[in-house]
Amino acid sequence: MKSAAKRICGILLSLALLFGGQTSAMAQSWDSSQSPALRTVRVQTYQDSLASSRIQKSRYAASSLSLSQNAVQARDTMAKALLGGDGEVDLTSYRISADDFLNIVNFVIFTDYPEISDIRSYEYQVDLSGLVHGVQFQYNYSREQILARSAQLSKAADAVLKATVSDGMSTLQKILAVHNYLVLHCAYDQRVQTNNVPEDSFTAYGVLVNRVAVCQGYAAAFQLLMNKLNIRSIVVQSTAMNHAWNMVQYNGEWYHMDATWDDPVPDQPGVVYTYAFMKSDGGISDSINRHYSWDSAGYRAENTQFDKNFDWKPYVVSESATAGMTLDTKSYAARVGAVYQFLAKPAAAGDTMTALSSDPSVATVELTNAKDSRGALFTVRMRSAGTAKILVTSAGGGIQTMTVTVNEASKAA
Known part of the structure; x- marks a missing residue:
């Protein structure tokens, strides 16, 4: 059963679907x-x-x-x-x-x-x-940061689909695979309880790159991935609930899909619920899901075929075995002008690796040796004081991040 905190985005939806709080x-x-x-x-x-x-x-x-x-x-x-x-x-x-x-x-x-x-x-x-x-x-960011973060988000979304979707999967399997990925790889941001949620947690970037978000972020990430798969979906919102989720079209019928609702709080690795997956209007408002007063732009979910105890196990397709990846460093702090190298090891030997910085004005990253026996060797150069997130993806669908903090010389860690 969901906790009360799970039913809200924290900051009122009336404050933004697109906008941050400041x-x-x-x-x-x-x-x-x-x-x-x-x-x-x-x-x-x-x-x-x-x-x-x-x-x-x-x-x-x-x-x-x-x-x-x-x-x-x-x-x-x-x-x-x-x-x-x-x-x-x-x-x-x-x-x-x-x-x-x-x-x-x-x-x-x-x-x-x-x-x-x-x-x-x-x-x-x-x-x-x-x-x-x-x-x-x-x-909220400079033009350079916006372009850099956009590139990271696109890379992350492509990696997610590479990890979850394969030839021969049905539309229903693809929808389920994306739902399950979001639940398994993103944690609900519990800072919502103290009204201290960062703006990223309301975005697809929060889900796919930071891997922590609130309902608005889950809805945006699902919408982005459905758009890339050419599967029709919309974002649904309820200002009465302070909550957002999605509706997705399958075989000409609309269904509710709320990945936030299906993600346990606190996070439980490996656990995926389907309480709010592919539900009708009646199913999403039943005694378990209790959604109400939503705006779906006139779309209605009338088909009840998945409402009652539907067995989703036969539709589950495991993530690609090539989607794994490890970094030898998760965070690093240094002074301006410093240079640092880290290793990324893909699940599949020889898999192509790519790294991008969220803020090249703070830290840049480049591939130094793709054939290092230990993995792919990347070099980070500290440009100016600030924080940047390095996103590393593999052609097989792996995603990892490293946080880089750059200080002035007198404040170096």
Whole structure:
């Protein structure tokens, strides 16, 4: 049975599907010198965004299928900017309403581009007729960090699919494999109980790279992996529960899938529940799962075939034997200018290894010797004070990380 703490994301979902909890001074206002009738709307929390939309969230659609062609183009333009850490986007030519804009920013992008996670706040300009002319985004990280973290997340997601999905697997087996991977390889972030959850834990990055997250992160990671597998799914949320999960489509029917609910707290290695896997609306709200008051953008889960004591064992496919990997170092601290080498050993001899830094301005990493008899030898160079996470992946699906802390010379460990 789930603990009470498991039923919430900690920070209210109204604070963000996309945004972290902190805000700072907003970007400079859009240049409205040619259009003095423009007004600027500053959005520092997700709740502000909903309030400014002037329509109920149940009217929002979580799929690009419901968007006009102009709105689809605006979505892709904003997504490209968000993925690249760009601050300002001109939307004048798309002629989208404020309601469509908020729909895209707060719901559609989270489903269609769940890898976007580093935005902190934004402001947009709307004219007297309600059309949005531009938006400025602010981020939690520098542009270089955003690009580096995005590359890490993509590598991690590809490694997960390499480890879990193979030729010949059915769609249902793929969905189950991803669900099980998230439960087995991510721990629920119990810092939620002290309201001390880092922003990464609300993102797919938290799940696939840091391997610790809350419900929003689990939902984003599942959505990202389903997108890569071309399996339709959406993110579902309940502000009443302060909780988020997914719905996934199988054989034309929609089902609820809540990996957070199926992950024991505290974490139990090797244990996977299926209480909230492939459930109907009735199944997800039964006496065990107790989900309620959710928004699924109008999608309904009516098929009950998996609700009662369904045996999932015949559908389980073990992770690839090549997915294992070990590092000889899990964390390292040094001063600026230092150089450190570590070894990564894949499960399969000769497997190609790749390493990426979350912040190349702090620490860079490069492959020095792929044929070292002990494994792959990597070199880390300490560039400036700060912390960086080194992600190492293998072609066989292995994932490991090493945390590097770089201090000024006087503060070296």
